[in-house]
Amino acid sequence: MNTPVSAWFDCSSGVAGDMLLGALLDAGATLDTVGRAVDAVAPGSIRVRAEQVRRCGLSATQVHVDADPGPPHRTWHAIRTMLARAALPEAVRERAHSVFLRLARAEAAAHGIAVDDVHFHEVGALDAIADVVGVCAAVHELGITDAAATPVTLGSGRARSDHGRIPVPAPAVLRLLTGSGAPARSGGLPYEMATPTGVALLLTLCGEWGGMPELRLVATGAGAGTRDLEDVPNVVRVVLGTTPRADAPAVAQAVVVDANVDDLDPRIWPQVLTRLLEAGASDAWLTPILMKKGRPAHMLSALCPLPVLPAVRETITAETSTIGTREHRVDKHELEREFTTVAVGEASVRVKVARYRRRIVNVQPEYEDVVAAAERLGIPVKTALARSIAAAEGAAENQRCDSCGT
Numbered sequence: 040m041n042t043p044v045s046a047w048f049d050c051s052s053g054v055a056g057d058m059l060l061g062a063l064l065d066a067g068a069t070l071d072t073v074g075r076a077v078d079a080v081a082p083g084s085i086r087v088r089a090e091q092v093r094r095c096g097l098s099a100t101q102v103h104v105d106a107d108p109g110p111p112h113r114t115w116h117a118i119r120t121m122l123a124r125a126a127l128p129e130a131v132r133e134r135a136h137s138v139f140l141r142l143a144r145a146e147a148a149a150h151g152i153a154v155d156d157v158h159f160h161e162v163g164a165l166d167a168i169a170d171v172v173g174v175c176a177a178v179h180e181l182g183i184t185d186a187a188a189t190p191v192t193l194g195s196g197r198a199r200s201d202h203g204r205i206p207v208p209a210p211a212v213l214r215l216l217t218g219s220g221a222p223a224r225s226g227g228l229p230y231e232m233a234t235p236t237g238v239a240l241l242l243t244l245c246g247e248w249g250g251m252p253e254l255r256l257v258a259t260g261a262g263a264g265t266r267d268l269e270d271v272p273n274v275v276r277v278v279l280g281t282t283p284r285a286d287a288p289a290v291a292q293a294v295v296v297d298a299n300v301d302d303l304d305p306r307i308w309p310q311v312l313t314r315l316l317e318a319g320a321s322d323a324w325l326t327p328i329l330m331k332k333g334r335p336a337h338m339l340s341a342l343c344p345l346p347v348l349p350a351v352r353e354t355i356t357a358e359t360s361t362i363g364t365r366e367h368r369v370d371k372h373e374l375e376r377e378f379t380t381v382a383v384g385e386a387s388v389r390v391k392v393a394r395y396r397r398r399i400v401n402v403q404p405e406y407e408d409v410v411a412a413a414e415r416l417g418i419p420v421k422t423a424l425a426r427s428i429a430a431a432e433g434a435a436e437n438q439r440c441d442s443c444g445t
């Protein structure tokens with residue numbers, strides 16, 4: 040595993056999805072990686088370009104997205120499906136999913152509808168998919184494991200949208216920020232400085248808010264917004280660096296969030312675990328415990344990367360009856376892993392391949408794909424599983440590792 044990299048975003052001039060993507064490209068992420076990830080989600084429909092521009096005399100990268108005309112609306116379900124089907128590194132898929140889930144929840148709250156009834160308009164268009172997936176791919180490529188940001192400048196006035204000339208801060212932006220712990224301010228300028236997509240990305244990536252933390256700088260970049268304002272450079276800046284601690288061990292920092300619960304209807308637990316995974320937790324589980332007064336209860340635990348900690352806290356608070364959590368930082372030793380797909384008869388099965396020191400040590404077909412293959416082929420699940428493992432082991436030996444090239 041490479042040295043973990045910390046990022047700090049300067050959003051004192053606002054934030055938008057394309058500005059974040061521009062900043063990460065300016066700091067060293069490649070258009071090739073971004074383009075491939077975006078193409079995996081919406082094949083053949085989006086092209087991402089980068090242009091070097093000036094904002095108030097400062098050099099910055101502006102991102103342009105050329106997208107084929109798509110359907111005017113995309114449901115949250117449609118976007119979820121596009122992400123689920125895409126051949127993406129798992130971390131990129133999970134993070135992009137969390138961003139869109141946040142947007143869906145904010146839209147649902149702003150319009151007073153159920154999350155599953157949300158139809159994205161501007162934010163579901165292909166350029167927003169490019170921004171979200173592009174940023175998540177760039178973060179992955181740069182090896183960013185944790186991020187912080189300044190308070191977000193929101194702007195004021197009115198902005199054009201499918202709902203007419205909506206007030207700034209946009210309703211979805213206010214919903215996104217509510218309860219997130221992220222500080223925000225108007226900043227006084229009469230423009231929309233922070234868009235829903237930009238804020239959703241920032242909240243998903245960042246676990247800390249404030250001035251630049253102590254870092255050994257390795258790169259910096261600036262991403263341009265569309266307008267060139269008179270007094271303020273309309274850019275998001277990113278600073279990448281390592282911390283003294285991160286330089287030493289080849290491990291990732293993560294947090295385990297625990298809560299003891301004795302009064303939740305037990306039928307709800309499976310949904311709680313699902314929601315935590317959707318929020319970006321890498322794992323979520325229950326341990327049966329005996330609590331005070333001899334009450335049978337459960338300890339809920341969620342393991343999560345630092346950037347998704349606020350979303351995980353929020354999910355535990357919203358979905359369970361707990362009135363508090365315990366959190367402890369842990370070192371996470373993670374094997375390199377990637378997905379490949381094997382054919383089992385007419386069906387396709389995704390397979391997770393894990394390596395230790397570049398040697399394949401585990402090959403595991405995705406169980407849901409195995410069940411789907413069994414149904415499609417009309418064979419027992421145990422037979423589909425055996426055939427998937429055999430196909431996967433055969434393929435694994437010939438497979439190239441995407442991340443290390445061996």
Ligand SMILES: O=C([S-])c1cc(C(=O)S)c[n+]([C@@H]2O[C@H](COP(=O)(O)O)[C@@H](O)[C@H]2O)c1
Pocket residue numbers: 055056146149150158159160161162163167198199200201205209210211212231234235236237
């Ligand atoms: O598309 C919808 S439903 C939409 C909702 C809202 C709400 O606040 S509700 C706001 N907007 C505006 O559309 C653009 C999209 O910006 P992104 O960068 O997030 O794609 C922006 O001006 C929003 O304020 C759209």
Ligand code: NI
Pocket residue numbers: 146149150202211
């Ligand atoms: Ni809306």
